[in-house]
Amino acid sequence: GIFRTRDRVLGAIVHSAPVFVGVPSSNVLGADYREFHDTYRARRPAVYVGASDGMLHAFDAVTGEELFAYIPHALFDRLGQLTLPNTAYLPYVDGGITVAEARVGKQWRSVLLSGMGGGAQGVFALDVTVPEQFEKGAGVLWEFTDADDPDIGNVFGQASIAKFKVSV
Secondary structure (H helix, E strand, O other): OOOOOOOOOOOOOOOOEEEEOOOOOOOOOOOOOOHHHHHOOOOOOOOEEEOOOOEEEEEEOOOEEEEEEEHHHHHHHHHHHHHOOOOOOOOOOOOOEEEEEEOOEEEEEEEEEEEOOOOOOOOEEEEOHHHHHHHOOOEEEEEEOOOOOOOOOOOOOOOOOOOOOOOO
């Protein structure tokens, strides 16, 4: 046909390293954090990894079932290249992944932060507190790319999630 022949569903995982997320950290301090920790102590453990199919994938860490896949908006214009018959490997979502607990607004959440590596210039943040509910619209927090600041560049390494004070 007109599309590239593939022998598997998942794209190549080249630079992205899988990240396991289970029980929320017990080393975080802050208002109401203990309640958050106790509420999500038995949450479904998941493994997150970026792939050259344009998606960050979330898998159940016990069964291997895919929980969701996220395509950053910055990659939408390039997705058509994946179907071309003679396309060589192209990086899409192959940046470093960091997951940490953070206060988002007035709630504690487990936040996944990832660069897009060679796929695009920028980073994105997802709420992975309850990974099996991602598809219900609670998962995407934001995406920051070269459209927001042309100096951002391609982010390959792991970004940090840090607490800081802002005035409102």
